[in-house]
Amino acid sequence: MEEPKNTNGNDPAGANGNGKKDGPLQELKEKSREAIPMLLKPREGRVWKSIFRHPLDEKPRNRSLAVLQNVFLHLHPARINRDAVRFSFTWGMGGITFYLFIILTLTGIFLMFYYHPSKVVAFRDIQYLEHNVPFGKILRNMHRWAAHAMIITAWLHMMRVFFTGSYKKPREFNWSVGVILLVLTLLMSFTGYLLPDDQLGFWAVTVGTNMARATPLLGHEGPGGPELGMTAFNDVRFALLGGSIVDANALLRAYIWHCIAIPVLASIFMIVHFWRVRKDGGISGPAPMLLESESDQVIRG
Numbered sequence: 001m002e003e004p005k006n007t008n009g010n011d012p013a014g015a016n017g018n019g020k021k022d023g024p025l026q027e028l029k030e031k032s033r034e035a036i037p038m039l040l041k042p043r044e045g046r047v048w049k050s051i052f053r054h055p056l057d058e059k060p061r062n063r064s065l066a067v068l069q070n071v072f073l074h075l076h077p078a079r080i081n082r083d084a085v086r087f088s089f090t091w092g093m094g095g096i097t098f099y100l101f102i103i104l105t106l107t108g109i110f111l112m113f114y115y116h117p118s119k120v121v122a123f124r125d126i127q128y129l130e131h132n133v134p135f136g137k138i139l140r141n142m143h144r145w146a147a148h149a150m151i152i153t154a155w156l157h158m159m160r161v162f163f164t165g166s167y168k169k170p171r172e173f174n175w176s177v178g179v180i181l182l183v184l185t186l187l188m189s190f191t192g193y194l195l196p197d198d199q200l201g202f203w204a205v206t207v208g209t210n211m212a213r214a215t216p217l218l219g220h221e222g223p224g225g226p227e228l229g230m231t232a233f234n235d236v237r238f239a240l241l242g243g244s245i246v247d248a249n250a251l252l253r254a255y256i257w258h259c260i261a262i263p264v265l266a267s268i269f270m271i272v273h274f275w276r277v278r279k280d281g282g283i284s285g286p287a288p289m290l291l292e293s294e295s296d297q298v299i300r301g
């Protein structure tokens with residue numbers, strides 16, 4: 001009669017072919033002998049597959065899977081129209097605007113370690129950052145220049161979308177989301193202007209918020225405003241400044257709008273914007289072109 005074996009097929013009696021006893025150590029050695037070849041081929045082993053779930057080769061199916069199953073890449077479609085992503089078509093401006101936003105977020109977080117939104121220390125904090133903090137000057141300038149650049153690239157992106165007619169059906173909604181993003185980008189820049197609490201920012205915000213006096217219905221000097229009971233102490237300018245002059249409350253409000261509220265809103269609208277690009281069939285792409293030979297065929301029918 002055959003000897004009983006356990007589920008691994010091992011001999012429960014412990015005898016192996018060499019006549020030696022099978023201990024747990026022996027079992028472990030055998031298992032590792034099986035595992036070593038897998039470890040030497042990491043891209044086919046269990047660890048690799050548990051993370052990436054597909055082998056790494058250049059087959060079209062795997063290339064698609066690599067995009068679909070990667071947390072960073074899955075936002076991209078697995079296949080795209082090559083002409084639609086041509087740099088000469090998109091100018092890369094939407095992507096660059098987004099990357100600048102990322103740079104601004106990261107440098108902004110570091111700036112928050114050194115800055116207090118208080119009339120007493122705000123200006124001094126910026127001076128300290130510029131002159132005493134290691135790499136402080138480059139940190140501040142990265143933030144400032146990225147902000148200037150983001151305004152320029154957002155406008156250029158809008159111009160490219162307009163020139164290529166990419167705002168037309170079915171992309172009207174995404175154009176509107178884009179307009180909101182542009183306004184939010186401008187507001188992020190404007191609220192950041194006051195934070196160093198220097199003369200430049202102070203007067204820029206004084207002039208800017210004075211314009212809010214003339215807001216229709218909501219400003220105390222705007223059309224319909226006084227009729228609705230607007231005064232210098234309850235209109236939209238008052239709400240923006242937290243008072244009737246640019247002072248400590250205005251600084252604190254600008255800080256909160258600049259560091260929390262507007263970036264969060266912009267992030268939400270960017271998510272919707274990118275989602276819409278996908279749902280509208282990807283980037284619009286140039287008008288289909290016919291080769292001369294093909295157009296002959298079309299004409300001849």
Ligand code: HEM
Nearest residue numbers: 090094095097098158166167174175178179181182283284
């Ligand atoms: C924070 C600002 C913005 C970011 C980060 C952004 C990002 C992007 C990106 C990455 C794309 C993919 C195509 C490309 O790169 O050209 C795109 C497409 C698009 N964007 Fe923006 N965008 C912004 C502002 C705007 C503005 C201001 C408008 C217009 C008012 C706009 C309207 C559109 C439209 C209609 C598309 C689809 C274009 C097509 O399919 O060819 N976006 N955006």
